[in-house]
Amino acid sequence: MYADGQPLALETAMQAAEWLTTLMGGDATADEQQAWRDWRQAHPDHERAWRHIEHVSGNFQALDAQASRQALAQRPASRRQGLRALVLLAAFGATGWFGSRTQTARALVADVSTGALRRELVLSDGSALQLNVHTAVNIRYTASERLLQLVKGELYIATAREVHTTYRPLLVETVHGRALALGTRYSVRHDADATSVAVEQGRVRLTPHDGTDSVVLAAGRGAAMTTTGVLPAHPTSSDTWAWRQGLLVADAMRLGDFLHELSRYRSGFLGCDADVRELRISGVYPLGDTDAVLRALPDALPVAAHFRTAYWVQVKAK
């Protein structure tokens, strides 16, 4: 064994590797940390071994996780895998898939899309995918990654673990950035100027397309991502997941936001007068019959929905 080019006893290297495993776990006890400090001081070689680890792992910080994975996935023993990756890059083109078309055109050519009905799918790896209404997704599974391109709308994914094949990270990509699953269940919603991600289980790494940093979201947390950055995370609430059951849960929600949310589940124009937009609404509303929800608004607030036609509804003060 070696550290910084000089020989190192196997036993010392083994101990150092064990300490690294213990400390990387992040849950080392105070006693363990003291034992580790004692070990470092016990012999100059121990200290040398540890400094070597610090130096090498410090260099790892410069690695982009995804690019590294792709580079390392091309094992010299399997040239064909490398070839497939090249073909994939060529198909995407130099500007990347999202740079090449308008959103509408992308939605038209998406692999899976929904209209007014929600949809559930099981993907080839066993991951369960739920699509909200008006959602379009491309499914791009390759040898090195499982990529879902969310063109519009909202999806929820419970990722399957693939035990018998090479680990392939699962990513959801929008025009704003990428959300990498770290063993997990989460939802991604694509709005015009941001992508909202909520994590139910596990963790998700958010990487905006034009940003320099990525952010890891823990379970029970949600955050919005624009192309340039990730906004501060917030706790998720029950309404984040409600669409999967076809319910909209409002907890003192702005009426303007409530109607915007409702409009995603119906066709046509749904407007709101400025003077009632800031009213707060609470309740659980079925998304299957949005007309009924609109008709019931006067029960909750001093407002009424005016149906000019079935496709043009304006909410005004009563």
Place this chain on the structure above:
Amino acid sequence: MLAAPSPPSPSDFQALYADHHSWLLGWLKRRLHDAGLASDLAQDTFVKILVARSAAAILQPRPFLATIANRLIANHCRRAELEHAYVAALQHLPAACAPSPETIAIVVESLQLIDRALGKLSQPARQAFLLAHLDGMTYAEIAAELGVSMHSVKKYLTRANLLCFFAVPDLAAP
């Protein structure tokens, strides 16, 4: 990573160099069709022997030199492959900005270390190492992802850490 050459054991090494350097250089040029690279690798081959202080023990110098040079060629190719694949992957990622040549040098050195270690590891150990070091996952998450116990995750990582951090004297080594 390359250790500073220790003082040569003068006569043996000089004799080896004088007798075989031009032969090795010609052999490398025929294989590589790149005079500059051939010259670098010939130099590296002798530096390896100098550092190992093994010149006196060589019985059949030319097969020995060719063996070392072959490994250096393989390393060089793998390094170029990793660098190419990494840079290509970065260009494909809209999020990444172009790294400096210094960063690329550090990255490729790190990738080579990891690549070598991965080659000696079982599939789950490989995955555990990447998930821990690249993705920063906790051991509980890795255990869930791989469908193994926490104990197994730690066992995989210790072996992977040993091979990745300590098994390679320097990156040009066999």
